[in-house]
Each structure stands twice: as C-alpha cells, then as structure tokens.
Amino acid sequence: MDWLARAATLRQWTSKGVRAPHKPLLLLYALARHQQDADRELAYTAVEDDLKRLLAEYGPRGRTSPAYPFHHLVSDGVWEVRTKGGHGSPGTNVGDLRASGAAGRLAADLRSSLRSDPALLGRMARTVLDLHFPPSLHRELCDAVGLEIEDAETRPLIPGQRRRSPALRELVLTAYEYQCAFCGYDGRIGAMPVGLEAAHVRWWALGGPDEVANAVCLCSLHHKLFDKGVLGVSDEHRVMVAQRFVGHSAAARDHVLALTGRPLLGPQPGASPIAPDHRSWHTDQVFQGPARPAAAA
Template identity: 30%
Template sequence: MVKLVLLHKADSIYEDEPDVVYDFPRSYLKAVEEAVGDWVVYYEPVKAGPRGYFGVAKISRVIPKPGVEGRFLALIEPGSFLPFDSEVPRLADGRPLEASLTEPDGTPKKGGSVQLAVRRLPEADFARIVNLGLPQELERIEATRYDPQLAELAEGAELFERPVLERLTRRPYREVAFRRKVREAYGYRCAMSGLHLRNGGGRPEVQAAHIRPVERQGSDSVRNGLALSGTLHWMFDRGLISVADDCETILVSRNKVPGDVVGRLLAPDGKLLKPEDPRNAPHPENLRWHRENVFGQVVSGETLDWG
C-alpha cells in the first residue's frame, strides 16, 4: 500500500466528490491501485483556489468508470473522509511540504511532478501535513475555547501523543473536527432558524448535525452537515423536519409538529440558511437520503410532547 496526494478541482471535468469517489484517467491507475486500503490527502491546485491541502480519506477499491472508456473511480471508504480543521498551505517557510516537489536546495520544483494529479506521498510527509491540518491537541483546543478557567488548567498539561492513524479513526476526535468545521461554515448560526445564539461565556449554542448518520454510511464532510439549534437537531434526527429537493425549502411533518411550534422555531421564509462558501452547501444526495429514509418516519416508543 502507498499513500497519495490527490489533486481536486471543484469545477473539473472529473466527477469527484472527496468523501465518496475520486475520478481519474488510466495513466494514474497503477498508483491508485497501490493505494487501495491506505490514506490519501486532497490538494487544491493554485489555479483552482486557495485551499492547498484540505482533507484526508481512505480508498476502499478501484473500479472502471461506467460508460467512460479510459476513466476509473477510486471509491472512498465510507466514514473515512475528514476535512482539515485548517487548510494546509502549499509551502512552509518557502519550502514544499512534499519531498517530491522540492529541489535539493529546498526551493520548489517547477513543472514535472508538480503537475501530476496523483502523487505518491511518503509517510513522513503524510504525517507532517495531517499534523498541520488536524493538530494533536484539537480536542483540548475545542474544550477550552470558551472557558478561561479550563484553558488555565490545561496550560502545561502533558499532551498524550496519539499516532496519526489512530487520531484519524477515533470517533471522539472526528466528532470535534466535524463540529468545528460545520459550525464555522454556517457562521455559528442555525441553518433553519437563522438565529445566532451564544451563552454567557460566548459559547455557540448551535450544534453540528449529520444529515446522513455515520453509522448509516454518512461522512464527516461539511456537505453532510447542518448547523442546528438543539431542538431543531433533535427534530431533524427524528424525521420531523427535512429539506426539499430544491435544497433550500424546509419540510415539516405537519401531522406530527403543531403549526405554532413551526412558527416559533423556523425562519419566517421557511428557507435553509446556506454557508457563505458554496462548496460547503449540503450535498443534494445527502438531503435526498434524509428525505427518503428519515423524514416522516414513525419514532417508535417516543412520545412527542410540545407543551
């Protein structure tokens, strides 16, 4: 097995969805097949945007692209994709983060391997990029973010070093990373009420909801998330509310949710608040899955008391 860097452009002719599939030509087939079962880092080229390295995922298998000669699909292992907490710049102190892109004097190479859409990535380079994008102390950073007393207690505390791969697969760490990215994408506002609520200490009250749960093949992509208030998160998970196929109209299970409750909780226009960056907008397929598999379903053994 081998780790890779995969170039991704949102407006490319290749139909990539970083948490689901990577579309590539035959020229990269051997390298991608070698990476099956291993991790890859996604990279946005200079002409496509400013992000640099922006996430990780694991390849589960490679198949020919149906109906397209000479193209292949690398299928991403469900639940493996994780966006970086902070996008990692292409250069650090003027030097590339990949050894293959670096001249002997430390300056960036030009042409050649720099242009490759699929690049082999040494273990040391992989660990360095992931550590910059998903720091070891991310859970502690989040836990002490809005509490000065906890932050003071944490100062000087020894950090338990976890191997990179263990960190990428630990559910508590991934939940923190997902929550931070989703809430940030929506400006800490509830996507269905539009409210921007913070408690006395400045902590945002909005939560991060998975549209398709991880245990049902959902991912930790921001495009599989919605920032929701606690009540609306509860309602969304129980199928009392959803989003229509126009990706903006909020649907309500009217036979289960009283009209006055709707008026108190949802935005007056009944529309979903979208992230400022359209690349973070909910993916239509995730919303479709929620409508077809969760919305309107009977919640067994649970009494809904609206007061």
Template identity: 40%
Template sequence: MSKADVMACLSSLRQHQHRGQRSPHKPLLVLLALGQLTTTDSSALDWSTTADRLAELIRDYGPPSTAGPTQRAAYPFTRLRSDKIWTLNHDVPMDRVQPLATNRVVGQLTPALEDALRDPDIAAAAARLLVDAEFPPTIAPDVLMAVGLDPDTILTTAHQTDKPRQRRRSWTVAILTAWNRQCAFCGFDGQLGAATVGVEAAHIRWFTFDGPDDPDNGLALCSLHHKLFDHGALGLDNDLRITVSSNFTSRTDTGQSVYGLHRRPLRPRPGTTPPAATHIHWHTREVFKGPALTS
C-alpha cells in the first residue's frame, strides 16, 4: 500500500453527521490505533481496555453529546469496518456495546494499512492529515499527545498536507488591529518591542469547518483564552457575553480567575465588526462544552 493509497483511504472516511454536526469519532479511533502501532508495533485495540480511553477522547475533542460515553465509543469501533480499513475479530452488530464486551472484541487496522503505517514518514503524514482535517492548530498537539503520538515529529512542514483552502495572511493582521491587539476576553496586550506577543487571531467557526476569513468570524484572544475557546471551556452567547462551561474546573486562584469571565460582555472598539450570530451558534453547537455556569 503506497503513501498515496493511505492518504486516499484516510481522507475519504465516511463520517456520520447528525444535523450537520462534526463527527471526529472515526479519525480519533484511527489516531489511537496509530499511536498503539508506533508504541507496540501492532494497532490491535482490545475493546475492554480501549472503550474508556476512546470515550474520553470523543468527550474531550468531539462536539457536545447526550449519548453515554461507552455508547459514543461503540459507534466508531464498530462502524469503521465500513471504510474497509478496520477489522474486528468477531462479527458483532453495529453500535451495540454489550456484544463488544461479551465477545472480548479486538479491533485492528487492516494488514495492508498497518504495514504501510510502519513507515515513519507515512505514519506522520497520515496523522497530520487526520488532525488537520478535524481540529484547529491550537488543539492538534493536544490530540496527538492524547493518542500517544509526538506532536513535534508530526506537526512539521515536512509533513504538511495540501489543502484546498488557504488562509488569508492579511486576516490575522486585520483581526488583531480591529481588536486593538488585545485579548477580547481579558484585555491582555503583551508586546515585545513593536511585536505583539501572546495575542492571536482566533476563528470562531473553525477554518477547518468552512469558517471564513471574515471580520465577523474572528476575535483577538490571548494564547490561553484562545486555547480554552477552541477546547470549548469558553464560549459566547447571542448577547456577545462570554460563557464559561460548567465542566471547566480549576483548583488554583489563577485558574479560577477564568470563572470571572462568565457573562462579561465583549467591548469591541467603535467600528469593529462584532462576531456574527451564525458563527457563534456554530461554536456553541460544535465546540462549547455546555451547559454554561449559572449566573
């Protein structure tokens, strides 16, 4: 199986979507199997020891869901077979949790794909393809570490995958300028000489999921709050007030200062285009780990 074959297989994963909601379940399972392969030379994953870990990955990096954690893990574990890259040692029904446990099911990448992914260059390119397609740059390193892969090895220009869309370089500058080069959430405005430091242009609707490089889809955020926003710990409501997820916790005074952002209004400078309601709705539905704290 060539590198081109591997990339074609992984770029055409059939991902279930409910009402257009993103569904990174299968990519997360493939990444978990790839991490297993690089560690043990086998991609085999025993359901009994994998279910909780896969459920945690889906909980932390997938959209909000009302399904139980083990049920969410069963979806990709059984359905990845339909993409012809995943096998189970027992033929069990789709989406059913009990047969997976009763039959001590083990899942594994197909032999041809597994052999190809033993090539470090192909493995790195495959991992890069999957995280680029599903997550923003703030989240990709966390996902890779969570599945046992080295972000420094994978997130290099040598493994950069071609993308149909290219970001507009001018967008970053325009967003930072529009928000006075300071974090829209906390006001941080670090500079080193003339350079802005620790403040970044953040997409509200992720660029990966058709988020446009438009003024109404951007905020200037400090590095911390950018990451918390992309993780779903922070969000926005329709009144342009910051929301804090009730699932976010901290034990220190510094971390607990995030709670103080809840219900704080954005205060864009005069003339700055405010975030569009459609992009806020997308972030709330796809990213924010609701419910929000009670006021």
C-alpha cells in the first residue's frame, strides 16, 4: 500500500480556491496520537474540543464542525470509525456521533505499516504539511497536535511532486529592495540579509505560483503573522490588521497595531506588485477579518 500517495491525495471539497484543511488536520492529529499510543481509540467526545480548536486556529474563517472530517476521512482509507453498534460512522451529525459512542483511529492496515516502518509516520506527516500549509506554520502545527518529527528524515518522497523554486527568495528580496514591505526592517550581517523572507500570498501548498506577483518580502515576524491571518493586504496595497488581534504591550502596538493602514514599501518600479487575484485569495481564505480601521492605529 502506498500510504504516502494516500496522504497526498486526500479527497477534499474544493471550489474556487476555498481552503478545506479539515481532513489534513485530523490526519495529523491521528498520527500524533498513534505516535503516543498506537493501540488507543479516539472517542469523538474526547477529541471534539481539540479538533474544534485546530479548525478554528488553522482552518478558514467560518463555523466548521469537527464531525465532518471525523466521518469523511474514512473514505480515504486511512481512518476507521466504530460505534457501540459496530464498525462504521453514523454520519456527520454531532449528536449522533456523541450518542453512538463513536470512536476513530488510523486504519488497521496503516497501523500495521507504521509498526513495521516507524519512519513512515514522519514521511506521511511531512507530506500532509507540505501539501496543505505554508512552511512558517509547520513546526507550530506539529506542536499543536503533539507530533514529534525530525525534518531531516521526513522529506516527502512522492514521485513528480511539485518543487519550490530556489530562486524565488532572491527575486522577491531584490524586488522589495531587501526590506520588509510592512515595517521596513532591513537587517544584515555583513552583506547577508537576515530575518527577511519571501512570503507567498496565495499559499504554494494550495497552488500559489512561485513568482514575484504572488509574493512579498517580509521580516520573519510579519511573515508568520501574515500566514496566520493577523495581517493582510488591502486592494489599495495597504497593511490590514485583523480586529480579532489583541495586544496590550508596547511591542504589540509598535510591531503590529501601528501597521494599520500603512502603505506597502515596494516593490521597486518595474517589479510586479501583488496580483489582485492572489491578494483576494489571501483576504478571503487566510486573513482573519474584518480589518481594523486606520484611525484605530
């Protein structure tokens, strides 16, 4: 059984670039629980709050039920559900899952493969992370679900898998003249820039192209906040700060809240600005709007 291929081809509802990370999040969670106790079943009532938190933190805006992936992941052959009445899920109704004593865990064949090849767990996790989330969130996601994996041993091994462009970072940093487009940070050690990154606007994991028109130069802090949806870019190429963000310290005010409404720094003349369709995708799928009014800064 090619479990890496199964991890790479989870069936998901898709429409016009809408993010649907429900199954990937549950699979990461299940891999972590298997790593901790390979024989333990996960009662829906025991994990419902954990899954709800993960979906709220790493899913798109809007109300989402953890019952959806708990039921539907079975169709991908990596997950199984049983109730007090036997094998099989009662559906996506939360009340039915609770009342039936539904419990899930990784499919029996997958558990057997993980016992015979322990490194498979890390490779599956890395495949899911690379295909559904930006690199800035990978370590945080592993910590959130309780996964322990080593980067060096978990590079995905899917033949023909799309590769990131190694040239993009230099192209983007040059376009933005080696400064964060949000705050202007331009630190260097000698001739080498430090703490500056090429941030994809439409996530590479979800089909975003490796091109300057789909990227922006950001410092490490603002890249992370951009990928978390705290920060965004308006149609007028100004920084948006989500109203949901709360920070009372001077650092939070200076490094985040003070950015509200600030025009982007760059790109330089002749370089491609962020394309409208990529900017709209980020606003719809990642930004935790609504945005703060500029006067609130």
